[in-house]
Amino acid sequence: MASRNRIGSGIRAWRDARDEWKADYARVKADRRQHGRPAEELGPPPTGFALLPWLLMGLGAASNLVQGKTPHPWVGGAGLLVFNSLYVYVVFRAFHKETRRATSTRAAVAAMGLLTCGLAGAYGGSWLALFPLLGLAVGAVARGRHLGKVGLALTVLAGTVSGLRDGWDAVSVAYGTFLSTMVTAAILSLSETVRELRDAREELARQAVEQERMRFSRDLHDLLGHTLSVIVVKSEAARRLAPSSIDAALEQVTDIEAVGRQALTEIREAVTGYREGSLSTELDRARSALTAASVEPVVRQSGPPLSARTEALLGWVVREAVTNAIRHSAATNCTITVEGTADRVRLRVTDDGVGPSASAGVSGGTGLKGLAERLSAAGGSLRSGEAPRGGFEVRAELPTGDREPTLAAPA
Structure with missing residues (x-):
């Protein structure tokens, strides 16, 4: 048996x-x-x-x-x-x-x-x-x-x-x-x-695909969120100026056309993965967007030349912070300060708006979270919150040289 x-x-x-x-x-x-x-x-x-x-x-x-x-x-x-x-x-x-x-x-x-x-x-x-x-x-x-x-x-x-x-x-x-x-x-x-x-x-291949999807979603958010905000602000400015000054309204429409064309170019380059940002270009765009939204811009920049990767990351921070200031803060002034040393560069974007309490979701939005992940992978940091004198402040810090990004461990 x-x-x-x-x-x-x-x-x-x-x-x-x-x-x-x-x-x-x-x-x-x-x-x-x-x-x-x-x-x-x-x-x-x-x-x-x-x-x-x-x-x-x-x-x-x-x-x-x-x-x-x-x-x-x-x-x-x-x-x-x-x-x-x-x-x-x-x-x-x-x-x-x-x-x-x-x-x-x-x-x-x-x-x-x-x-x-x-x-x-x-x-x-x-x-x-x-x-x-x-x-x-x-x-x-x-x-x-x-x-x-x-x-x-x-x-x-x-x-x-x-x-x-x-x-x-x-x-x-x-x-x-x-x-x-x-x-x-x-x-x-x-x-x-x-x-x-x-x-x-x-x-590992699956994790790489997930990382690439996250990167691409952040790119699209940063590109389209800022660009569409600028187009909306300039369209409102053109509508307000049209009854009184057709020339000023046409100038805003021309800016809208230029922003749209530039957005198309950036989207094409983002799809192929070869897009590089420029801090000086983003600072110029920030001035234009803030002025069109009736926000007084103040830009201060000092320090040695930065690497291409550092400029690209700081450009993303400027774009996201200015977009949030225009859309959520109801500010009248916005100050952008870039201070660089031999090994570190610091960026601070401060506005005098209503602050984070009334702009719920700004400090915890996907844009700033995605930027914090990018800067952390490059050896830097990103912090945001209420400014010492009121309003909202975004602070970023990065090394001046290049550093290869590292993949975060899966949760």
Whole structure:
């Protein structure tokens, strides 16, 4: 009854592993087709089927049973059947970390060891080939830092039993057992490592795509938010000036056309990923936008020349801060100060508006949050909040030289 239960467990394990193998292979083929690569380039994931052909090593023992060379053939046949069932059960559970480390798997390996010692010690000859088969099962399960000790102990056991039974033939049996144990463990460990590296590569690619999507969304927000705000402000100015001064209204319309054309150019360049900002250009645009919104601009700039990347980041800060001042603050004055030293540059944009309490969402908006992430990746910082004398203030600090951005760790 016990052997029948073990056989049933082995058959169920084989069926479960077969279904898992089919599902994994279908997933791998779909993944390779999705990325434009043939599924055959990677091959199906390894399973217990890879170790089943080694059961042919037990044909010698089976042949002895059929030819009547084995005493008590029913005992030997039952023992060989139980050994094969345990082998199938173990090797299919060895390809999953959870089942490989389970107590039931280790108990099955221990039962195989006792059965192998009994059959090989009782019959000898071809039955000694069960020791290399046991080594295959042990190597598939016992991977890790204790593999050397386990492999050596199994080799000594195989050599001792074989030596007591068949003398000097124990050398080949011990060598075969040690080789099958270590080689199986090495190959399966390498295969598992390759699969883990492939999964890690796919995860890194997914994170890179997410980072690029975030970067592109920030670009579009910074571009369109500022540009559309300037267009709206200048359109309102043109509508107010049209009844009294058609020339002034036409000047505002001309600015609207120029801003629209520049926005189209920047969007095209942002899509290709080659757009670079200029701090001086953004300061000029800020003056124009603030003046059109009836906000008095004050711009102060000092310090050494800045790198292209630092200018681009500070330009984004000026654009976002001025856009918020125009849209949310109801300010009458806005001061932009750029102060640079040999290693650091500081930017401060301050207005005398209603402050952050009445402009809810400004300090926590996606624009300033995205800029804070950019500046942090470049070794700088961005802070915003209520100014010391009232109103709203945005403070940015960056190194004057270039620094490659770093990817943030996934949450």
